[in-house]
């Protein structure tokens with residue numbers, strides 16, 4: 001699914017407007033956005049994202065104070081526990097089951113705090129009373145649906161089963177937290193370019209460009225639309241002919257239904273691609289009259305969210321931040337076009353790389 005965002009004209013302001021009291025203009029050459037996955041600025045600057053939605057997955061995070069003087073706490077070792085572990089973790093698995101904690105995996109880490117993350121099932125949270133009602137996915141973890149006392153109770157139970165003494169206390173910051181990692185988003189393009197319109201109805205306003213901000217990439221994008229649309233239309237035509245009155249007699253009902261489904265999909269794809277091409281052409285027109293161009297580079301989770309259990313977030317977060325810093329350097333020595341190409345290249349590499357290799 002694609003999450004399309006439009007540039008918010010009340011957010012991106014040109015230097016010509018009068019600012020509300022207390023606000024000042026600061027000149028800048030590039031904007032790096034490191035706001036994490038719920039980046040408001042990405043949304044308001046119109047950065048489109050591709051979103052993969054998986055079956056519902058919930059994480060329960062527990063942070064407890066570590067008392068290094070306590071011998072029992074000192075002995076605790078980092079570990080990952082899975083429901084089918086039957087070795088040294090069997091007692092933990094059995095006790096968790098008895099306590100009504102159904103999970104996919106649990107990781108315990110000891111650093112400055114005791115940190116436990118449990119990928120717990122919705123059914124368990126409902127059964128333990130930590131969630132009050134089985135609401136739709138987007139509302140399930142709303143504050144009003146979480147019973148904090150019972151959530152703390154469930155967390156305490158997990159901590160005890162992992163061997164934390166009864167006296168260990170919760171941290172003041174993020175003692176217990178639920179988060180949803182059922183979806184993952186990535187920016188469609190590794191950059192956005194903002195500029196001020198010099199003419200037309202939007203004169204003086206900020207507008208934004210995507211891939212077409214780079215001349216050559218824009219040509220490639222235009223060529224893609226010219227190539228892909230006729231191909232899709234031809235496919236739809238073939239499917240239409242195969243499933244209309246003349247063609248249907250030669251197909252089994254099952255094949256006809258399958259082709260009909262493909263036809264519906266092809267029509268939806270054509271509509272989406274036509275809309276994308278229309279928006280692209282509009283931006284190409286806008287590009288002709290834009291001045292004061294500045295690149296925007298989302299980094300970290302704002303650019304590309306990890307599939308959380310793979311533990312890639314920090315690693316790729318640092319890489320994408322360094323790539324953005326490099327693109328800003330290239331901007332200063334070679335200009336915008338070279339900078340965007342570098343950024344695009346690095347983002348492509350990031351997507352293709354096998355992040356499991358050492």
Ligand SMILES: Cc1cc2nc3c(=O)[nH]c(=O)nc-3n(C[C@H](O)[C@H](O)[C@H](O)COP(=O)(O)OP(=O)(O)OC[C@H]3O[C@@H](n4cnc5c(N)ncnc54)[C@H](O)[C@@H]3O)c2cc1C
Pocket residue numbers: 034035036037039040059061117179299300301302306308311312313314315317
């Ligand atoms: C429970 C959990 C466990 C994880 N475990 C791992 C792991 O083991 N290994 C791993 O690699 N990754 C892990 N991750 C993922 C990792 O935490 C993220 O990928 C990483 O933190 C992303 O870094 P970031 O700087 O892009 O975003 P964040 O860490 O989310 O930081 C963004 C910051 O920007 C702030 N912010 C937002 N908007 C604004 C604004 N307008 N102005 C100023 N500040 C703003 C936010 O408050 C936040 O502090 C885990 C994530 C979670 C939730």
